[in-house]
Amino acid sequence: MILVTGGTGLVGSHLLFKLISNNENVRATYRREKTLKRVKHVFTYFSDDAENLFNKIEWIEADINDIPKLQNAFKGITYVYHCAAFVSFEPDKYKTLRKINIKGTANIVNLCISNKISKLCYVSSIAAIGHHNNPEKLIDEETAWNPEEDNSVYAITKYGAELEVWRGTQEGLDAVIVNPGIILGAGYWNGGSSGNLFKQIYKGMRYYVNGITGYIDVWDVVNAMHQLMESDIKNESFVLVSESLSFKTFQTKTANALHVKPPTIEAKSWLLKIAWRLDWLQHKFFGKRRNLSKQTAKSAVSITKYDNSKLKNALEFQFKSIDTSIKEITELFLKDLKQ
């Protein structure tokens, strides 16, 4: 049997659909009953038999920091996909990020070892890979993480989680790590993760930024994870990026597909430097939630381009184009909007 952590998230729900459609026996973790509805809704996008497919999942309520519940979740499990994580770039959330992303992953790794799990797939992020000084040089799996950099709190904890997985491999666990770029997928329009990008662009964005980063369709993430788990590959990591694009290009293509006006004013580096300081002041004095940190402002204008050849060569993997991804997801967004 397969265990999926974070089954109610963007990646988890699509992975569950794939595994159940392949007739695998699957158990998945959730925390709150109400989040299960989102998974069912995602299933309806891709099947007329959504209810029936959803009912094939054995759901188990478990936080990844609740060891006794996790021990139950691991009973009879052979393969584990660890998708659960806290995605936040708010500096004030650092403690919670460490607890869920690093300690939670250590718990999963320890249970994989004690339950003699055949293989673990851990979903990391491109945030956990280093950068080059030369922005034109492609970043790949060998690009070293630099702890001296001003890394975001999210990146630090995703990197810390990877260390836990590598530690597990030293203790005999077989594992693969995937490092996706920004994951594009449907159904999580209001979530804190990447799903809400579509809603933000639909509502109208006045500013664009010229920073470049990696993007990937959620189905590519899920298919790559599944193929890596089915292969003999172990103790390796893989960059999952279909294309490296400027945020402006992504915003414009998405706005056009949603039939709304694309942003027209460039948020230059100096403007972002003022904006993150104002954001900090509003947080300190009025308790407003942080929307922009120093690190996210910096990454909004930084150029990071990724090399996806390791996965392409290892699995003869073909990535979906981001144009196709935007087309498919915006259609589902507009359909949901009408309902």
Ligand SMILES: NC(=O)c1ccc[n+]([C@@H]2O[C@H](COP(=O)([O-])OP(=O)(O)OC[C@H]3O[C@@H](n4cnc5c(N)ncnc54)[C@H](OP(=O)(O)O)[C@@H]3O)[C@@H](O)[C@H]2O)c1
């Ligand atoms: N989205 C992206 O652009 C992106 C890019 C690169 C890497 N990633 C990585 O991909 C993975 C999946 O991300 P996603 O986009 O699917 O995020 P998501 O939609 O926010 O889903 C996160 C999942 O983790 C669960 N979770 C959070 N804290 C937990 C805890 N303490 N115990 C158990 N479950 C917990 C959530 O449960 P609830 O539903 O109960 O909150 C949810 O199922 C994460 O590891 C993330 O770091 C995401």
